[in-house]
Amino acid sequence: xxxxxxxxxxxxxxxxxxxxxxxxxxxxxxxxxxxxxxxxxxxxxxxxxxxxxxxxxxxxxxxxxxxxxxxxxxxxxxxxxxxxxxxxxxxxxxxxxxxxxxxxxxxxxxxxxxxxxxxxxxxxxxxxxxxxxxxxxxxxxxxxxxxxxxxxxxxxxxxxxxxxxxxxxxxxxxxxxxxxxxxxxxxxxxxxxxxxxxxxxxxxxxxxxxxxxxxxxxxxx
Numbered sequence: 001x002x003x004x005x006x007x008x009x010x011x012x013x014x015x016x017x018x019x020x021x022x023x024x025x026x027x028x029x030x031x032x033x034x035x036x037x038x039x040x041x042x043x044x045x046x047x048x049x050x051x052x053x054x055x056x057x058x059x060x061x062x063x064x065x066x067x068x069x070x071x072x073x074x075x076x077x078x079x080x081x082x083x084x085x086x087x088x089x090x091x092x093x094x095x096x097x098x099x100x101x102x103x104x105x106x107x108x109x110x111x112x113x114x115x116x117x118x119x120x121x122x123x124x125x126x127x128x129x130x131x132x133x134x135x136x137x138x139x140x141x142x143x144x145x146x147x148x149x150x151x152x153x154x155x156x157x158x159x160x161x162x163x164x165x166x167x168x169x170x171x172x173x174x175x176x177x178x179x180x181x182x183x184x185x186x187x188x189x190x191x192x193x194x195x196x197x198x199x200x201x202x203x204x205x206x207x208x209x210x211x212x213x214x215x216x217x218x219x220x221x
Contacts, residue, residue: 002029002099007037007052010084014051014066017091027099049098054081068094111158113139113148120146124162128190130155130172140192163211167196167204175211 002022006014011033022029037052051066066082080094110121122139131138132152139146156164156172163175167186171194180187183201186194196204 002027002049003032003047004029004049005032005034005047005051007034007050008066009035009053011051013086014091017086017088018051018095021092021095048102049095051082068098113146113150115146115148120148122146124159124164124174125176127164127174128177128188128192129174129194130164131194132170140190142190165204165207167200168194169197171195175208178208181205181208 004018006018008014015031015033019029019031032047049068051068053066066084066086068080068082080097082090082094110123113120113122122141126141126143128140128142130152131140135149136147137150137152137155139148152166152170152172156166159172164172165175166172173186173188173194177189178186179189181196181201181204183196183198184193186196188194
């Protein structure tokens with residue numbers, strides 16, 4: 001599923017062009033439109049491609065551009081710019097380039113595991129959390145739960161740059177999937193609640209707050 005967000009006060013043309021192209025190519029997608037860049041933080045969804053009016057980022061810059069971002073794991077970076085009014089050819093060309101870039105990045109980022117002697121490949125962004133239990137690791141994703149043999153400590157080191165953190169010695173969680181943190185535990189996007197060690201509550205809240213701030217800063221020009 002391709003997730004796209006348009007943050008603009010004038011999104012109708014862009015939405016129409018993008019939707020038309022993806023439907024013609026039989027690409028499954030969800031497209032969201034907002035009028036504030038805070039949606040990137042408040043909604044907490046993981047967007048693959050973000051179109052954003054430049055004046056949302058710098059109010060002193062009033063050029064009629066749309067910024068196109070491609071999102072790879074935890075880094076949101078500027079990819080290209082589209083000038084208004086939106087031409088079908090230019091928007092489609094930039095969309096093609098963005099999809100190509102996403103595909104290349106995903107190929108480099110898959111994690112390999114073995115479940116029942118069969119190799120499985122999972123992209124980090126699909127993972128909600130890992131849980132160590134009975135000498136196995138449960139990998140909880142948006143669509144399936146896997147049980148594999150590996151080291152949680154090694155996974156933590158591997159995923160250090162992918163916005164995963166350990167609130168508890170038996171859990172490694174994707175920070176993007178967190179909805180709430182309290183002394184009761186960590187509330188996740190799929191409805192699960194995982195424990196947080198009491199001694200880690202304050203420290204983990206600070207870490208998560210910094211993650212949210214860095215995420216917003218990463219979209220600044």
